[in-house]
Amino acid sequence: MAKIAIDPITRIEGHLRIEAQVEGGKVTDAWSSGTMWRGIEIMMKGRDPRECWALTARI
């Protein structure tokens, strides 16, 4: 029995961590974690709605 953590998963966009419990050659449980904070929504507050498309595109 082993617990594995893969962090970061490569060949994707961004940062993903996977933790998995492996027993008898199979995954028996898994947890998916986004390990970085975004917060783009907070930046939109108080802005002109006509410029959100250009700002959120930078996500």
Next chain:
Amino acid sequence: MTVHSTSSVRAVENALGITIPDNARILRNLISGIQYVQDHVIHFYHLHALDWVDVVSALKADPAKTASLAQSISDWPNSSPTHFKAVQGKVKALVESGQLGPFASGYWGHHEYKLPPEANLMAVAHYLEALEWQKDVIKMQALLGAKNPHPQTYLVGGMATPIDPDSQNAINAGSIAFMKEIATKARAFVEKVYIPDLLAVASFYKEWAGIGAGVGNYLSYGEFPNDNVSNTTNCWLPPGFIRNKDISKVEPVDHKKVTEDVAHSWYKYSDGDEKAKHPWDGETNPNYTGPKPPYEFLETGKKYSWVKGIRYDGLPTEVGPLSRMLVAYASGHKRIKEVIDMVLKKLNVGPAALFSTLGRTGARGVETLVTAEMLPVWIDQLAANIKKGDLKIHNGDKWDPSRWPKEARGYGLHEAPRGALCHWVVIKDGKVANYQCVVPGGWNSSPRDAKGQRGPFEAALVGTPVKDPNKPLEILRTIHSFDPCMACAIHVVDSNGNEIIKVRAK
């Protein structure tokens, strides 16, 4: 990325009751369409293929036999023994230099790689060819968007891509011809390289049609609108929700059923973390309670992710090409049904095989082919409008905030290449009062919710075989099959990291 521009303008147009001109719809369809085709090919070759293809094994291939194999599945011209020998030489030089470049840190030699050396060499050759191809075909988006990525031509009420047959600086007959060339080039590679490779590789890994199903709930908002009604259901790819793998029934989509749960996410809701919120009432208050880095493992019984627990009708739900293709298949979409049935027949498996890691990867290929077939249709629609003198690209009736209501709420449904995306906006006194983006990577990478239900990645991994916990190649196969976009799911800045694998034997 482009997808957020699309969702954002749609949300504001929906809030303010703006109908866009027909040309704006077509321009947006073309920008999204070429992005589907380019993105999916990049995903297959550059982000996912090396989970199935052993680059180092390609060195053992006989170039002449590789040529026979390639010629037996496609009439693509770059299939001579000389071509494959040259590719093999490039890979050999990388391996001998000890610096594998794009092929560094793979699990080369893993016993779960099953392709013969010749199939590996063929796939590696196409990996390199796809790199060249993708930079050419995305010029369509650059043409319509002024640049790529991050096109500059989106606008609430339409597009800022001028159309004028009499101008050198606008979309004219020359641009139409250029786009047609690109569409032909895009489709040829998909038909003659991607699809044959996908079928060839899949035939060696058919057991993966029984692994990695996940939550079994599938959502598509619908995309490529046929009319200009805000959030229309009249789309080339139909909207719908499939519950618990039941493809005998497609439920209509109601955006009010989308909620975000933070029971296991590092956020704090003002009225308690147990109750999920609709994005119009959404809150983004960070509340990191995890261990201080560097740590060995997260406290998964508590909060453990920056991604919220996104749910549809309270259920963890998968989004992406598989969801779109299942909804289309179950809705009786003629062309998609035809292609899916062809793929299932070639691999000699039934429709249940779609609910799997292999199904996810196959569905993406099917979607690429049918989307590439649609590009000329949209180009023709644009050309027909120009021909009849319709050059309108923007509806400015409600551009001026003095014409807006004091308060308005809107939502902008979009199917990004990676899946369902929606921005929700609340406007008060001409300014954004609240804004929430619920993104494809977020749906699929969701952590558990207040009820303890696993998210799609988590559920898909349960039961996945892992022969060697030190080299968890099989986990990558299932995770990569979703095409995760964590850049969208959670963060603002990017950085490069090396893969770290920690294994603790108990």
